[in-house]
Amino acid sequence: MSVTIKDVAKKAGVAPSTVSRVIAESPKISKETKKKVRKVMDELGYHLNLNARNLVQKSTKTIGIVLKNSASQSLLNPVFPEILNGISAFCHQEDFSIILTSGSSEEEIFQDTVKIVQGKKVDGIIVMYSKKDDKVVPYLSECGIPFLVIGKPVFGLNEVMYVDNDNVFAAKQATDYLIKLGHKQIAFISAAPNYEVSLSRCYGYKLALTENNLEIKESYIKSFQIEQKDPGKQAVTELLQMTEPPTALLIADDLQAMLVLLILRELKIKVPEDVSIVAFNNTIISRLSSPPLTSVNIQTYQLGYEAARCLIEQIKEPDSSKKSVIIPTNMEERESCLAINHLK
Structure with a gap:
């Protein structure tokens, strides 16, 4: 004969509804009660019928x-x-x-x-x-x-x-870091600007420039998507061909930063000797790239x-x-x- 919720409740000294709430992980049940009920479930060999519960609760889990x-x-x-x-x-x-x-x-x-x-x-x-x-x-x-x-x-x-x-604070902090290293010509590269994360990081970048009395140059702000043909090549080339090319790049994604690194390598531009890079996301790419990327850890x-x-x-x-x-x-x-x- 299978063990029921009532059997568990009786041995644990709680109401059947309490056992149901423990099973449903209700935050209203204390950790101590959950621990006690689960111990009894293990002792009695109670196994939850997930399919039956989902049907009753009309839940897909x-x-x-x-x-x-x-x-x-x-x-x-x-x-x-x-x-x-x-x-x-x-x-x-x-x-x-x-x-x-x-x-x-x-x-x-x-x-x-x-x-x-x-x-x-x-x-x-x-x-x-x-x-x-x-x-x-x-x-x-x-x-x-x-x-x-x-x-x-x-x-x-x-x-x-x-x-x-x-993201506004994170981008401002990253830009401030480059400014403290003496960089005044700092470009910003992101994905499509209609994404909120790109807008927020761009705003933080501009905020840091403004607070440090540095000019915001719209020509220094570029975007490209990974799915494009030769992603990033046009953006990077345009930056390097400027009268005052940037000495530092703030790039809103590690994968984009990796592609920029490859483009710079093709153009014989050394990182960090010729240009510094700060990226975002701190994924495994930032640790395995050459050189390893300074990156904002977004957890x-x-x-x-x-x-x-x-x-x-x-x-x-x-x-x-x-x-x-x-x-x-x-x-x-x-x-x-x-x-x-x-x-x-």
Whole structure:
């Protein structure tokens, strides 16, 4: 005869509803009670029938992940697998699974999201980006499903739950670092400027220049996407051909920085002897590049972990207030920067 929740409750000396809340990981149950109930479950050999519970609760125990690009493109950039690793770690603790959107274009990703939501395949959604003119976030907001954005939302900021870094502060700090090394001609390179992270980091870059009485040159601000043919070549060439080429580059992504390094190498420009580079994200690329890149550590794993935690708590306690979290950043100094007096 199988062990029931009532059997567990009787031996643990608690109500059956308390056992159910322990199983559901309710934050209203103390750690001590959870520990006691789980110990009894182990002693009695109680095994939760997940399928039956999900049917009763009308829960899929699944989180949908909306990627910035197609899965094949997104996973090429180490920042996304590292964030997914954090999401997966918390989901595993809570017995949740994840599914990824599989579209190869913005429209396909949107349609895939609609199918996932309307098909009731998930309990909630994590959107891995924030950008202008996006269709996904407004749709999720209208349909009422719990969701969270990684990045500061540009749509309904007060209504949307999010996890992010203070990208303005991080970019200002990185630019200040280069200025303290004596650099006055500093360029900024990012991905498509319609992404909120690019806008925030560009604003932080400009803020540092302004506060240090340095001119903001729009010609020093470039963008390119990894998917382009010969990505970054035109942007880097234009910078180097200027009357006053930059002595330092602030690049908003490690993968972009790696491509810039390769272009500079082709052009016989040495890093950091001829130009210094500070990147963002502190992925494995920054440590393995040549030279190793000074990079802003955005705590990618923690971004994913906190995103999953906030979303699953909202799913379990829908009446609770929505939480948004800012993950701190720090600079990891390596070998891609030199003080200006070391330059030719």
